[in-house]
Amino acid sequence: MIKLSNLSFGYSKNALLFKNLNLELQVGHIYGLLGKNGAGKSTLLKNIAGLVFPLDGACQVNGHDAAARLPSFLQELFFIPEEVYLPALNARGFVGSSGQFYPSFDHAGFYNMLEEFEVPADKMLNKLSFGQQKKVMIAFGLATNTGTLIMDEPTNGLDIPSKVQFRKIIAAALTDNRCIIISTHQVRDLDSLIDSLVVVHNQEIVLNKSLEEISEKIQFSTAVQAKKADILYQEDGDFGINTISINRAENYSKVDMELLFNAITNKSQAVTSYLN
């Protein structure tokens, strides 16, 4: 479990990026972390991975203080950054030099994923294209079988077929003992993949709910289908006006993450207040 308690962080004390942040993330879920550019998604992930230290408060991952960066904590966490770096080794050499640090590393799984991603295992990794390097890193991260897997904009640089493969592979990698956090600004890439949504906005976590909880409370429909009095947010779409309204009839509707994200990050407070 990941627990952030009253966490304040900023690159200087005068310009805080987060103030008294509280967040709990559980195993067995794939979290989608959304936020506008500069909202601090990557910084939040770095706090969880112990790559930056909070100015106040604490960040604990499975009982470990992330900032201490102890080996027992790190062997249960894998972080895939937006820009990856791979050494001048082939896949076999890379697994040989780095895989051994992770006690549950799945060698066969790694090579299977590389095959699925169509990445050559015998080529020097630093000579691969950016997208291919990213795929190697995703495959490696999944093969480590760590309890916490953090991915910062993993779909950047992936072509459309690879994004489909990515979704398939990630969905298959989720177990009851694993917590996967994916940060992105390309909301559609997370469609049919995540089960919980975390939104960072204005130095705060404004939403941390499962998609199930969200769809129980609100519904997504066109203006024609929605009851005018129940509409919390609306915006022009390609096929008319899209709305978010109160789900009084408890009808299930698929969560339109892009619309929800727009509703939360635009000045309208209605959706955020209603969901929380």
Added chain:
Amino acid sequence: MNNTFDLQRFGLLLSKHTKENARTYLLSLAVLMAILSSLLTFATFANDGYLGPHVQATFYLVFKVLSGAMFTSVIFSDYGSKKKAIPLLTLPVSNLERYLVSWIYSYVIFQVLYTLCFYFIDFTVLSIANLTAVQKNEVVNIVTVEDSKFFPGLMIFTFIHSIFFIGAIFFEKLHFIKTGFVFFASVLGLILLNAPLLQIIFGGHAEFSAPFDSMRILESGNTIELHPSPATVYIPWILIAVMSLILWVGAYFKLKEKEV
């Protein structure tokens, strides 16, 4: 699990570091050998094919300090690049293990490899020179050479290493230049401050003098000269050793607190 130091984990990290950096290190070593052989050859043949043991020892020391400072200054350079620092800092090893790999490479392995290379080049150059030289050359023993500077040389290398080692983790870019600048600025500051400090301590008019050495004070028209007693001759070396230790420890804490 030992979260501070585990020999097996340390071995794995040392091996990973070696595999991933072997190419760069070997290339750097080749460049160093090329420069060293050119200069030793030039010095030998410019002196009728003879290179005395003191000159050889000086070459050994000067190049060791210079190339050691350059190599040490980039030992943590990957931590200055966000892309490279993230996998390094999230690798399941302790900060002490990370630190020791860099320390062993820049202090121990460097000195061993440098010494081996120096002897190989020195032996080759002198053997060639001996084919025609009137006065035959002998390969220097840097430890036992007459008026040996081995111990002071080692201490100077240790001190310079510790300075560039902390500079390597403290600065994110241009490590060698920035560390060198800070070092020389500090030395200059120490020299300039020495006379005023002596004046405050002893009164009178203290003349300009180097730190940790003789001093002259002008008082009521009399010049008083104070020389360090033979017993205090070790003080600068002890100071250097203590300073080196402090800087090495400082580098560890800087690495521990490294953020990306």
